[in-house]
Amino acid sequence: xxxxxxxxxxxxxxxxxxxxxxxxxxxxxxxxxxxxxxxxxxxxxxxxxxxxxxxxxxxxxxxxxxxxxxxxxxxxxxxxxxxxxxxxxxxxxxxxxxxxxxxxxxxxxxxxxxxxxxxxxxxxxxxxxxxxxxxxxxxxxxxxxxxxxxxxxxxxxxxxxxxxxxxxxxxxxxxxxxxxxxxxxxxxxxxxxxxxxxxxxxxxxxxxxxxxxxxxxxxxxxxxxxxxxxxxxxxxxxxxxxxxxxxxxxxxxxxxxxxxxxxxxxxxxxxxxxxxxxxxxxxxxxxxxxxxxxxxxxxxxxxxxxxxxxxxxxxxxxxxxxxxxxxxxxxxxxxxxxxxxxxxxxxx
Amino acid sequence: xxxxxxxxxxxxxxxxxxxxxxxxxxxxxxxxxxxxxxxxxxxxxxxxxxxxxxxxxxxxxxxxxxxxxxxxxxxxxxxxxxxxxxxxxxxxxxxxxxxxxxxxxxxxxxxxxxxxxxxxxxxxxxxxxxxxxxxxxxxxxxxxxxxxxxxxxxxxxxxxxxxxxxxxxxxxxxxxxxxxxxxxxxxxxxxxxxxxxxxxxxxxxxxxxxxxxxxxxxxxxxxxxxxxxxxxxxxxxxxxxxxxxxxxxxxxxxxxxxxxxxxxxxxxxxxxxxxxxxxxxxxxxxxxxxxxxxxxxxxxxxxxxxxxxxxxxxxxxxxxxxxxxxxxxxxxxxxxxxxxxxxxxxxxxxxxxxxxxxxxxxxxxxxxxxxxxxxxxxxxxxxxxxxxxxxxxxxxxxxxxxxxxxxxxxxxxxxxxxxxxxxxxxxxxx
Numbered sequence: 001x002x003x004x005x006x007x008x009x010x011x012x013x014x015x016x017x018x019x020x021x022x023x024x025x026x027x028x029x030x031x032x033x034x035x036x037x038x039x040x041x042x043x044x045x046x047x048x049x050x051x052x053x054x055x056x057x058x059x060x061x062x063x064x065x066x067x068x069x070x071x072x073x074x075x076x077x078x079x080x081x082x083x084x085x086x087x088x089x090x091x092x093x094x095x096x097x098x099x100x101x102x103x104x105x106x107x108x109x110x111x112x113x114x115x116x117x118x119x120x121x122x123x124x125x126x127x128x129x130x131x132x133x134x135x136x137x138x139x140x141x142x143x144x145x146x147x148x149x150x151x152x153x154x155x156x157x158x159x160x161x162x163x164x165x166x167x168x169x170x171x172x173x174x175x176x177x178x179x180x181x182x183x184x185x186x187x188x189x190x191x192x193x194x195x196x197x198x199x200x201x202x203x204x205x206x207x208x209x210x211x212x213x214x215x216x217x218x219x220x221x222x223x224x225x226x227x228x229x230x231x232x233x234x235x236x237x238x239x240x241x242x243x244x245x246x247x248x249x250x251x252x253x254x255x256x257x258x259x260x261x262x263x264x265x266x267x268x269x270x271x272x273x274x275x276x277x278x279x280x281x282x283x284x285x286x287x288x289x290x291x292x293x294x295x296x297x298x299x300x301x302x303x304x305x306x307x308x309x310x311x312x313x314x315x316x317x318x319x320x321x322x323x324x325x326x327x328x329x330x331x332x333x334x335x336x337x338x339x340x341x342x343x344x345x346x347x348x
Numbered sequence: 349x350x351x352x353x354x355x356x357x358x359x360x361x362x363x364x365x366x367x368x369x370x371x372x373x374x375x376x377x378x379x380x381x382x383x384x385x386x387x388x389x390x391x392x393x394x395x396x397x398x399x400x401x402x403x404x405x406x407x408x409x410x411x412x413x414x415x416x417x418x419x420x421x422x423x424x425x426x427x428x429x430x431x432x433x434x435x436x437x438x439x440x441x442x443x444x445x446x447x448x449x450x451x452x453x454x455x456x457x458x459x460x461x462x463x464x465x466x467x468x469x470x471x472x473x474x475x476x477x478x479x480x481x482x483x484x485x486x487x488x489x490x491x492x493x494x495x496x497x498x499x500x501x502x503x504x505x506x507x508x509x510x511x512x513x514x515x516x517x518x519x520x521x522x523x524x525x526x527x528x529x530x531x532x533x534x535x536x537x538x539x540x541x542x543x544x545x546x547x548x549x550x551x552x553x554x555x556x557x558x559x560x561x562x563x564x565x566x567x568x569x570x571x572x573x574x575x576x577x578x579x580x581x582x583x584x585x586x587x588x589x590x591x592x593x594x595x596x597x598x599x600x601x602x603x604x605x606x607x608x609x610x611x612x613x614x615x616x617x618x619x620x621x622x623x624x625x626x627x628x629x630x631x632x633x634x635x636x637x638x639x640x641x642x643x644x645x646x647x648x649x650x651x652x653x654x655x656x657x658x659x660x661x662x663x664x665x666x667x668x669x670x671x672x673x674x675x676x677x678x679x680x681x682x683x684x685x686x687x688x689x690x691x692x693x694x695x696x697x698x699x700x701x702x703x704x705x706x707x708x709x710x711x712x713x714x715x716x717x718x719x720x721x722x723x724x725x726x727x728x729x730x731x732x733x734x735x736x737x738x739x740x741x742x743x744x745x746x747x748x749x750x751x752x753x754x755x756x757x758x759x760x761x762x763x764x765x766x767x768x769x770x771x772x773x774x775x776x777x778x
Contacts, residue, residue, distance in 0.1 A: 046553075123669050145671035146555045147625020166673075168555035206555060231549040 034058035044169035045210040059331040077106035100329035159336035174207025189216030197256035226267040280306040350377040350772030357401025362706030363722035377771035409441025409730035421450025426662040432471035434749035438682040439765040441730035448506035454479035454490035459498030504531035520580025529581035534567035561589040584608040588633035590643035611659035612688035627675035655712035658685035662751030687761035729772035738764040
């Protein structure tokens with residue numbers, strides 16, 4: 001990798017001065033890819049094929065092995081700069097992306113709306129161009145407006161990774177949910193997965209739907225009829241309004257957070273009624289399959305989407321999702337970095 | 349001066365249902381004769397300048413019922429000078445200036461200012477529209493009588509629906525005595541609130557907030573009922589839905605004074621383009637799905653929709669280079685209107701040329717009773733010459749308009765406006 005020779009990056013210095021010695025070497029050109037990729041940006045799972053999705057999942061598994069479960073660091077992104085552009089509040093996702101980038105040896109820059117010049121009247125695109133001009137290779141973008149990362153991808157040379165665009169998509173969350181299911185069940189094809197809750201306002205639901213359907217799962221979306229638009233059937237899913245009716249058929253249930261902040265007016269009469277109709281509790285767990293996997297993208301509202309005993313119970317894989325998120329984000333960053341290197345005429 | 353012999357073109361005059369090769373003679377800025385090719389009228393002066401129209405369509409100049417000129421107050425988007433230049437570039441010789449300047453055109457002097465600026469610009473004809481309610485607030489009627497004195501030919505609150513039915517009722521009653529229609533943007537505000545696109549499968553897929561067709565249908569139904577109640581005249585701007593067209597068709601069949609227009613982009617584009625998340629496609633009403641587009645075309649064919657309006661809504665570049673929900677609605681439409689209509693209506697064979705030209709000339713002129721839109725002898729010689737075979741590639745950077753917010757930039761479209769005359773004087777030639 002010609003681009004890396006000679007320059008001492010901050011990551012190097014950190015390693016040298018840090019306690020952990022011996023950054024494990026895994027060059028971008030040596031990424032163990034099981035299938036095709038070829039994408040400069042990761043904007044959504046709708047645009048990916050089943051083969052590309054599998055490439056990401058397999059790479060995440062390789063990285064899990066290479067880093068002893070995500071705890072050791074690699075040199076894959078050494079010399080690259082990853083900017084986190086967060087125009088919407090997020091602690092979990094941003095932390096996960098920052099950690100993923102650093103585990104791969106990249107430098108990271110955090111940029112959040114509160115510290116931005118948006119309040120000074122600068123357009124979103126100008127802000128992004130300014131940050132890119134500082135020598136950024138990959139931009140991780142979270143924004144409250146659907147399509148904002150797509151807009152960026154048309155104006156920037158850097159690779160753009162969608163970290164959630166409003167109510168549209170959240171591809172890495174979709175991938176980590178699918179990865180978590182695959183790690184526990186060994187496959188996706190043939191499984192029945194229920195997405196429960198506010199489907200209308202959920203980017204997590206859309207990314208899960210696109211990914212799961214392509215990989216051969218049966219997907220049921222379930223929630224209050226005001227929050228489950230029936231047109232969504234055209235994406236290849238089934239629509240249900242009664243959780244208890246579908247529960248016995250379900251292998252995995254993904255409990256989406258009620259998006260109080262995205263709703264325009266009241267979509268259901270009360271939280272108590274929601275919890276009664278759609279909350280996962282011990283009683284429902286008893287009536288479900290014994291090996292039911294309970295996922296929740298979080299942050300969870302305990303007592304609303306699920307009761308604490310379910311969240312902390314044996315069926316819950318919620319914390320696995322968090323650690324798998326790191327692996328998935330490492331995989332996605334590596335894949336986009338690889339394309340960027342190839343595209344910019346560097347070592348291929 | 350202003351004498352011309354327009355020779356050898358295909359004359360399309362919807363008022364007389366003429367579609368034939370003919371020569372048009374202009375004298376003193378007015379139509380003097382429309383005669384068989386090569387026939388020289390007995391009273392023709394020698395040496396009249398000839399405009400060779402071989403291979404071209406010779407039509408009345410186009411008429412647009414509502415053009416947002418943005419002056420005064422929003423000159424970063426457009427001004428009367430650039431807006432009228434854009435009109436000429438698109439083949440329009442008469443436009444009605446929408447009342448959405450800042451301050452709002454809700455008083456006599458504001459209307460007179462538009463006319464004064466148009467005189468200074470010396471391009472196409474401009475008639476002001478007055479506001480229905482003060483400051484477009486939908487609460488109190490504007491000084492409608494004073495506005496008529498100031499030259500207002502119709503009344504509109506632009507993109508602001510008159511949501512209160514009682515206020516709309518009084519407006520329709522009051523405008524009756526001036527024999528002027530209310531041009532209404534029929535939309536139930538609470539159903540459209542914060543929407544950025546048509547509500548349906550595509551909005552669900554993209555996670556974008558939708559504006560349901562019902563938001564327009566409900567208000568269209570209300571306006572028809574109020575037209576019946578009051579005997580007033582209501583013109584619905586930019587119909588975009590199947591059921592609105594059906595309701596207007598039925599109302600017209602029962603003899604109510606209800607008319608409507610449609611915008612060219614609603615005839616060519618569907619909501620599927622929104623997956624580009626490009627604010628250039630963001631307009632209100634939003635781009636609808638296929639079944640609505642088909643119903644609009646059927647409405648144009650049977651005359652339910654008697655007018656096409658470019659729905660010219662220029663917006664400065666910086667306003668559109670933002671996130672989709674931040675960007676204002678609107679498409680800069682005058683300069684592409686004809687070509688988009690030809691692509692959507694003529695190429696697939698939905699309309700004849702005579703039908704299309706009628707919707708761009710006599711149809712809108714009749715809504716307001718304006719003395720234009722025909723090639724009748726004695727009329728002002730406002731004439732547009734079109735090359736129907738030519739194609740051009742849209743370059744927004746070369747628009748006459750001050751704004752560039754078009755979704756058609758870079759596209760190759762059919763039909764070129766070659767020459768435009770106003771009062772017999774060539775104002776545009778390319």
